Amino acid sequence: xxxxxxxxxxxxxxxxxxxxxxxxxxxxxxxxxxxxxxxxxxxxxxxxxxxxxxxxxxxxxxxxxxxxxxxxxxxxxxxxxxxxxxxxxxxxxxxxxxxxxxxxxxxxxxxxxxxxxxxxxxxxxxxxxxxxxxxxxxxxxxxxxxxxxxxxxxxxxxxxxxxxxxxxxxxxxxxxxxxxxxxxxxxxxxxxxxxxxxxxxxxxxxxxxxxxxxxxxxxxxxxxxxxxxxxxxxxxxxxxxxxxxxxxxxxxxxxxxxxxxxxxxxxxxxxxxxxxxxxxxxxxxxxxxxxxxxxxxxxxxxxxxxxxxxxxxxxxxxxxxx
Numbered sequence: 001x002x003x004x005x006x007x008x009x010x011x012x013x014x015x016x017x018x019x020x021x022x023x024x025x026x027x028x029x030x031x032x033x034x035x036x037x038x039x040x041x042x043x044x045x046x047x048x049x050x051x052x053x054x055x056x057x058x059x060x061x062x063x064x065x066x067x068x069x070x071x072x073x074x075x076x077x078x079x080x081x082x083x084x085x086x087x088x089x090x091x092x093x094x095x096x097x098x099x100x101x102x103x104x105x106x107x108x109x110x111x112x113x114x115x116x117x118x119x120x121x122x123x124x125x126x127x128x129x130x131x132x133x134x135x136x137x138x139x140x141x142x143x144x145x146x147x148x149x150x151x152x153x154x155x156x157x158x159x160x161x162x163x164x165x166x167x168x169x170x171x172x173x174x175x176x177x178x179x180x181x182x183x184x185x186x187x188x189x190x191x192x193x194x195x196x197x198x199x200x201x202x203x204x205x206x207x208x209x210x211x212x213x214x215x216x217x218x219x220x221x222x223x224x225x226x227x228x229x230x231x232x233x234x235x236x237x238x239x240x241x242x243x244x245x246x247x248x249x250x251x252x253x254x255x256x257x258x259x260x261x262x263x264x265x266x267x268x269x270x271x272x273x274x275x276x277x278x279x280x281x282x283x284x285x286x287x288x289x290x291x292x293x294x295x296x297x298x299x300x301x302x303x304x305x306x307x308x309x310x311x312x313x314x315x316x317x318x319x320x321x322x
Contacts, residue, residue: 097127106144139291226284
């Protein structure tokens with residue numbers, strides 16, 4: 001049911017949106033009714049609803065670590081498998097600045113891809129640069145999710161706030177949620193490129209030139225040492241713009257891109273809002289790799305496990321030896 005062509009795949013229904021944690025609930029609540037089948041997964045009951053949910057019960061733990069939450073996911077594997085098994089495509093949404101996303105998303109992607117053999121599209125948001133306690137765990141989880149995803153869309157909160165320093169954390173989180181939601185809505189329209197795709201967006205009602213400058217600034221903030229192989233600019237609400245002007249903007253945008261890529265295009269969509277999104281397919285290391293110092297070690301020199309690390313309760317009584 002899914003066609004594969006070079007570095008692109010064509011996705012067909014049935015598909016399931018798996019929302020993890022707060023961002024999952026926020027995105028699902030804004031989707032049109034019946035647009036996607038969905039299931040919410042979280043260790044926090046307040047982030048779930050009365051149906052289509054999997055509650056990761058952490059027993060008596062009040063403030064469990066991401067490793068501890070992940071250990072409790074083990075007892076829900078069969079339930080998660082049952083929720084995912086009837087679908088050909090899994091769309092996974094998670095925030096890697098939240099413990100629930102860091103803990104649960106790598107396990108769900110492993111179940112979907114490695115155990116059930118599904119096509120997996122992941123959309124994850126990364127933490128702010130000042131959240132030092134989350135960067136390492138987010139990098140580890142991102143690597144796991146990427147390995148178990150055919151397509152991985154990454155939204156970098158830190159890049160967005162760098163060019164909009166006046167935003168509060170709450171305002172920026174709302175913007176990143178909106179970018180994730182818009183990317184999900186674009187999935188039926190876009191050419192799906194395998195691998196990692198950086199997603200940037202501008203939701204301000206500004207002119208196209210200023211918007212493109214913001215998008216490029218976000219993109220290069222997240223690139224690291226990676227290179228861009230392909231990029232698509234989505235201009236929402238731009239059908240009243242002169243075609244010649246759009247072509248001129250595209251040419252300027254293409255000339256601003258470093259590297260060997262010449263594969264730059266734009267798509268104009270119907271929308272009441274004048275905003276833009278840039279989806280760039282990349283190869284190489286991003287700045288997220290620097291969050292984990294061990295990423296400096298070549299992959300071929302690293303011994304790793306297929307199952308993400310967790311912290312289970314182990315009752316191991318030892319005899320008292322005098």
